[in-house]
Amino acid sequence: METSELRGLIVDWGGVLTAPLDEAITRWVAAEGIELEAYAQVMRGLVDEAESPIHELERGKLSPAEFEQVLAARLRGQGLQIEADGLLARMLEGLQALSEDMVGLLRRARAAGLRTALLSNSWGEHYPEHLWIGAFDEVVISGRVGMRKPEPEIFEHTCRLLELPPQQCVFVDDMRVNVLGAAQLGLVGVHFTSYQETVQELEILFGLDLR
Missing domain, CATH: 1.10.150 (DNA polymerase; domain 1)
Known part of the structure; x- marks a missing residue:
């Protein structure tokens, strides 16, 4: 796949935008x-x-x-x-404090023309949404939509909201089972272990400077 074909960035909340x-x-x-x-x-x-x-x-x-x-x-x-x-x-x-590095990356990704979404398996409504203003085009919370990761329906739903096919989306999650679920549907999966490794991988995938 050419890097220019990738146009969407979907990320998890807990463990990606927050502390582990x-x-x-x-x-x-x-x-x-x-x-x-x-x-x-x-x-x-x-x-x-x-x-x-x-x-x-x-x-x-x-x-x-x-x-x-x-x-x-x-x-x-x-x-x-x-x-x-x-x-x-x-x-x-x-998990209430967000990673300024990751939120900043998402804002820069949007400014560069990428479509962005949050995709989280929810354990209630404990999301500090005021801290990520400007980072996402779409926010998908499992309990609000009646679906959960790693089931394919929630990935399909998120891609539809972004108006992109799965093959044009990158998905970042700290849980490997969710990354594999996304990859089985055709998304490009990135297993999050640190900000530094993730930003390097995303820059290669999208062909953009995201720092």
Whole structure:
């Protein structure tokens, strides 16, 4: 593919525009007195269920308040005393500060003529949208649209909003499973590990100076 054919840039929120999710969770469990492995065990159990409460939350079929009750009950099953109300806000507090580098990259990408979109699997409405003004043409939050990554429908939906075919879009995410899901649909996948590596890769893909 010629680099000039790439015209869209789609990025994840948590772990790409913010600090790594693992860092936020590690701070939260320490503050709540939870053993990290106990939390991980509970989360694995929730993911592995036939109708995963996590996936239902991300699709908007389970409300944040309902998910907080489910998660708190599972943690209490591990012998922990956890307050359900406000649980997600406490968990995600470490993701409220955005990466100025990544937001700046997106603004420069738009100024250079690229179409940009945010694509996030939501755990409630905790997005600091006022901090990314001017960065996106479209914002796709899974709970608002009833779809979640890495299912192909949400990638197709986002590309339609950008009025671009998947083959003309680059997708950046810190979770490899989501990058692979996008690539299977034809998007160019970029696995985010750091700003420096990502900006270098995007400059090569788009043939633009994005710094």
